[in-house]
Amino acid sequence: MNAVIHEEHHHDGPPVGFKRWLYSTNHKDIGTMYLVFALVMLFIGGGMAMLIRAELYMPGLQIVNPDLYNNLVTDHALIMIFGMVMPAAAGMANWMIPMMIGAPDMALPRMNNMSFWLLPAAAILLISSLLVQFIPGTGTPVNTGWTIYPPLSLQVGLGMDLLIFSVHLLGISSIMASINIVTTILNMRAPGMPMMKMPLFVWSWFFTGLLLIIVMPVLAGGVTMLLFDRHFGTAFFDAAGGGDPVLFQHLFWFFGHPEVYVLLLPSIGVLGLVIPTFSRKPLFGYKSLVYFMGFLFALGLVVWAHHQYTIGMSLGVTTYFMIGTILISIPIGLMIFNFIFTMWRGSMTFETPMLFAIAIILMFSFAGVTGVMLAVVPADLQYHDTYFVVAHFHYALIPGAVFGLYAGVFYWLPKWTGHMYNEKLGKIFFWWTTLSFNLTFFPQHFSGLAGMPRRIVDYNIQYIEFNQISSIGSFAFGLSHLLFLYIIIKTIKGGEKAGDKPWEGSQIGTPGLEWSLPSPPPFHSYTTPPEVK
Amino acid sequence: MNENNEVETKDNSRNNILFAIILGLIALAVGIMPFFYLNNTTL
Numbered sequence: 001m002n003a004v005i006h007e008e009h010h011h012d013g014p015p016v017g018f019k020r021w022l023y024s025t026n027h028k029d030i031g032t033m034y035l036v037f038a039l040v041m042l043f044i045g046g047g048m049a050m051l052i053r054a055e056l057y058m059p060g061l062q063i064v065n066p067d068l069y070n071n072l073v074t075d076h077a078l079i080m081i082f083g084m085v086m087p088a089a090a091g092m093a094n095w096m097i098p099m100m101i102g103a104p105d106m107a108l109p110r111m112n113n114m115s116f117w118l119l120p121a122a123a124i125l126l127i128s129s130l131l132v133q134f135i136p137g138t139g140t141p142v143n144t145g146w147t148i149y150p151p152l153s154l155q156v157g158l159g160m161d162l163l164i165f166s167v168h169l170l171g172i173s174s175i176m177a178s179i180n181i182v183t184t185i186l187n188m189r190a191p192g193m194p195m196m197k198m199p200l201f202v203w204s205w206f207f208t209g210l211l212l213i214i215v216m217p218v219l220a221g222g223v224t225m226l227l228f229d230r231h232f233g234t235a236f237f238d239a240a241g242g243g244d245p246v247l248f249q250h251l252f253w254f255f256g257h258p259e260v261y262v263l264l265l266p267s268i269g270v271l272g273l274v275i276p277t278f279s280r281k282p283l284f285g286y287k288s289l290v291y292f293m294g295f296l297f298a299l300g301l302v303v304w305a306h307h308q309y310t311i312g313m314s315l316g317v318t319t320y321f322m323i324g325t326i327l328i329s330i331p332i333g334l335m336i337f338n339f340i341f342t343m344w345r346g347s348m349t350f351e352t353p354m355l356f357a358i359a360i361i362l363m364f365s366f367a368g369v370t371g372v373m374l375a376v377v378p379a380d381l382q383y384h385d386t387y388f389v390v391a392h393f394h395y396a397l398i399p400g401a402v403f404g405l406y407a408g409v410f411y412w413l414p415k416w417t418g419h420m421y422n423e424k425l426g427k428i429f430f431w432w433t434t435l436s437f438n439l440t441f442f443p444q445h446f447s448g449l450a451g452m453p454r455r456i457v458d459y460n461i462q463y464i465e466f467n468q469i470s471s472i473g474s475f476a477f478g479l480s481h482l483l484f485l486y487i488i489i490k491t492i493k494g495g496e497k498a499g500d501k502p503w504e505g506s507q508i509g510t511p512g513l514e515w516s517l518p519s520p521p522p523f524h525s526y527t528t529p530p531e532v533k
Numbered sequence: 534m535n536e537n538n539e540v541e542t543k544d545n546s547r548n549n550i551l552f553a554i555i556l557g558l559i560a561l562a563v564g565i566m567p568f569f570y571l572n573n574t575t576l
Contacts, residue, residue, distance in 0.1 A: 107549040175560050183552040187545045213556055217564025225567060251567050 014523045022117075025109035026523065027094045030116050032416075034091030035409075037119055039485070041083030044127070046478050048076040053440075053474040056467050059459050068133070069457040070143035071159070075130045077146035078163070081263065082170045083123055085397070088405045089266035090115075090177050093205045095416065097181060099514040099521060100199050102190025102530040107183040111176050118173040125166035129159040145455055147252055150237035150245045154229055161230070164223045171220040178209035178216075185209075190513070192532035196290070199510050200272025200283065203290050204265040207297040211262050214301065215255040222251035246311055253304035261300040263397060265293065267404020268335060271357050273510070274407050275339050278354035279346030282509025285338045292331040292338075299328050309380045318377050325375035329368055336361055336368075351503075352426030356407035359434050360399045367395035370445070385455070388448025394441045406433070406484075413491050414498030418520040421491040429487060432480040439473025 014020050014029070024030055052072055055063045064072065094112065098105055106112045133141040139157015142148075153160055185198070185206050195203075226248065228234040235241025237248045276283045283289065303324040305313060313321075339361055348354070370392040374380050383389060406429075413421050447466040452459055459467065501507065501515040511532050517525055 107545065108553055111553070175557075179553050179556040179560070182556060183549050187548050187552060213560050214563055217560045218567060221564045221567035 023113065025105070025113055027098045027106045027109070027112065028521065028523070028525070030106075030112050031091045031094030031096075033116050034087045034094060034119075037116075037123075038084050038088035038091060039488075041079050041087070041123065042481065043485075045076050045079035045084055046481060048072045048079065049474060050478050052076065053471040055457060056459070057471040059461050059464060059467075061457060064457070066457045067141045067143045070145065070455060071130055071133065071141040073455055074142050074144060074146050074148075074163075075126060078126055078166075079123075080397075081146070081259070082167075082174075083119075083126070085263050085401045085405065086174060087119060089205075089208070089263075089401075090174075090181075092201075092266065092270075092405070092408050092412070093177075093181055096412065096514060097184060097202055097205060098188070099517060099525050100202050100511075101185065101188060101193055102513050102526060102532060103184060103188035104524065104526050106180050107188050108180045112180050115173045115177040115180065118169045118176075122166045122169035122173065125162050125169065129162035129166065132159050132162060133157070147249075147256070148223070148226070149252070150226065150229065150248050151239070153226060154238060161227065164227050167223050168220055171216045174212050175216050178212040181205050182209040182213070190526075190529045190532055193511065193513075196287065197511055197532070199269075199512075200286065200289060201266070201269035203293060204269025204272070207293050208262050208265045211258045211265075211297060211300065215258045215262075218251055219255035222248055222255070225251075246308075249308050249311065250305065253307045254301075257304040257307065258300045260393075260396065261296055263401040264404075265296070267360070267401050267408075268293070270404045270408040270411065271339055271360060273506075274353045274357045274411050275342050276508055276510070277411070277503050277505040278351060278357070279343045279348050280505040280508060281342055281346040283338070284341035284344075286509070289335060289338050292335050295331040296328065299324065299331070303328065306375055306380075309377050310384050322375055322377050326372060329372055332368055336365060351410075351423060352421075352430055353407040353411040355427065355430045356403045356410070359430070360403050360407070363395055363399035363403075363434075363438075367392055367400065370395065383448065385453055386448040387444040387452045387454055390454050391441050391444035391448055394444075398437055398441070403433075406430075409488070411503070413488070414502040415514065415517075415519050415521070417492050418498055418518075419491050419495040420498050420502060421487055422495065425483065425487050425490075429480060429483050432483065433477060436473050436476035436480060440470050440477050441473075443467075443469045443473075 014026070015023070021029060021033060024033070051064065052069065055061075055069055094106065097103075129142055132138045138159065140155065142153075142156055142159040142163055144153045144156065144160075148160070148163070185195075185202060189195075189198070198206075225234070225236040229237050229243070235243040237243045237245045239245060272283055272286075272289060303321055305317070305321045306325040309318060309321075339357075343358075350358075370388070374383055374389065374392055410421060410426055413419075443466040447463045447470075448454075450463065450466075452463045452466075498519045500518050501512075502519065506512055506515050513530050513532065514521075516530065
């Protein structure tokens with residue numbers, strides 16, 4: 001169907017006041033709201049991490065009681081994953097994907113609005129699940145960890161119900177956002193933009209969206225069954241009624257493992273733009289990177305039970321999950337080589353996004369090495385539930401996901417705001433976070449290997465040195481984010497004007513439609529389909 | 534641009550809604566699967 005739009009007709013500018021945000025169907029405004037939401041949640045989840053590390057500074061009980069401690073551990077994970085990383089990545093997708101593929105907006109703008117506005121409601125429920133324990137008579141706090149395994153999750157108090165409803169809303173929000181993004185990518189590309197010409201960031205979100213559509217409903221189904229077991233007399237997971245608690249573990253990790261790739265892929269997409277830009281060379285092996293992402297997508301869906309080696313699976317099944325998991329190192333390793341080959345003999349400069357990109361390659365590879373160690377069943381039986389696992393997944397998720405988002409923020413901040421950020425402060429932020437991050441999590445490998453269990457408020461005195469180093473590092477890491485906030489606010493308020501294309505190499509080997517728009521882009525990006533070169 | 538100085542744009546809305554329905558149905562199908570799996574954890 002073809003519609004004819006009069007050229008003389010111009011859309012009005014943005015509405016004013018709260019209506020602009022509450023009723024927004026504009027992809028850039030919704031993207032901004034996602035990013036602001038993620039930033040707020042970063043500070044809430046980070047505050048919880050500070051409390052956890054303050055408690056662990058010394059053995060024994062200092063600040064919080066054991067149940068509250070475990071509730072903090074639970075909510076720190078859920079807030080950082082669902083409240084921070086996913087919304088931040090979705091915010092970048094909202095901002096950049098329509099501009100990158102030459103679409104006027106997202107495919108389903110009203111659904112886009114709803115996807116976002118479910119998030120504050122979910123966040124309120126999630127934070128209430130922590131606070132409700134202070135009201136007498138509401139039962140035990142949610143001391144289960146983010147995995148909410150039964151039978152413990154069947155026994156805790158009202159907080160668990162609030163958490164389950166929060167997960168429902170988060171699930172609906174992510175599924176709608178994913179449907180929107182996948183539909184936009186498939187249907188809304190400008191003429192002359194085949195899929196194999198799309199920037200890698202768009203590809204990364206294509207696979208992320210598909211992953212979320214496949215796995216998020218399983219978590220929603222699992223927690224609904226949990227809710228039924230808690231209140232409606234079913235016994236899906238209750239052994240006393242003929243159910244099986246292990247079933248929940250399978251359902252949870254069928255979601256939980258692909259979720260790791262949901263968090264990682266958008267950052268890999270950002271690397272696919274930042275590294276060629278600052279190496280001033282086209283991305284090495286663009287097509288192979290797309291295929292590796294597809295491989296990662298497929299493999300990520302079928303290795304979930306490597307989180308459950310200790311439940312007593314048969315030898316054949318365990319071996320399958322072990323081999324599948326080790327295979328994952330192949331596409332990820334190849335992607336890292338692609339990025340290194342892109343830098344090879346490039347005319348490299350080291351602006352803040354590039355510094356983060358290089359740090360990601362180094363530190364994420366480290367998580368890959370400990371990941372292969374954890375994939376090996378006999379070794380994992382020793383590492384399971386120790387701080388070695390905590391160190392591994394923080395090395396995977398902070399460089400792999402969070403630093404990728406920082407790289408994205410610094411890369412696109414000039415485009416979003418029309419101002420250059422302060423490069424000197426950006427570099428200070430980079431070194432501050434990178435050093436303090438390593439100070440926090442590197443010692444945890446050793447305390448883990450020495451046997452320190454995770455999710456326990458107290459610890460044996462032999463682990464005190466490692467924990468004190470870790471806590472000091474974490475306070476420095478937390479504090480560095482105040483500088484991040486300052487840089488962002490300062491850039492929004494003013495500073496050196498950014499041109500349409502603030503980075504010299506940003507259009508090398510990619511259509512770079514987003515850089516043909518002014519900085520900041522107009523309220524409606526494209527009134528006519530752009531020309532793809 | 535046609536002879537009347539008008540820009541022709543493609544209206545994707547019907548396709549977009551169709552895609553959303555298909556993807557939504559996939560999500561729904563996956564979401565109800567756990568309920569049929571019930572207590573058969575044989576792994």
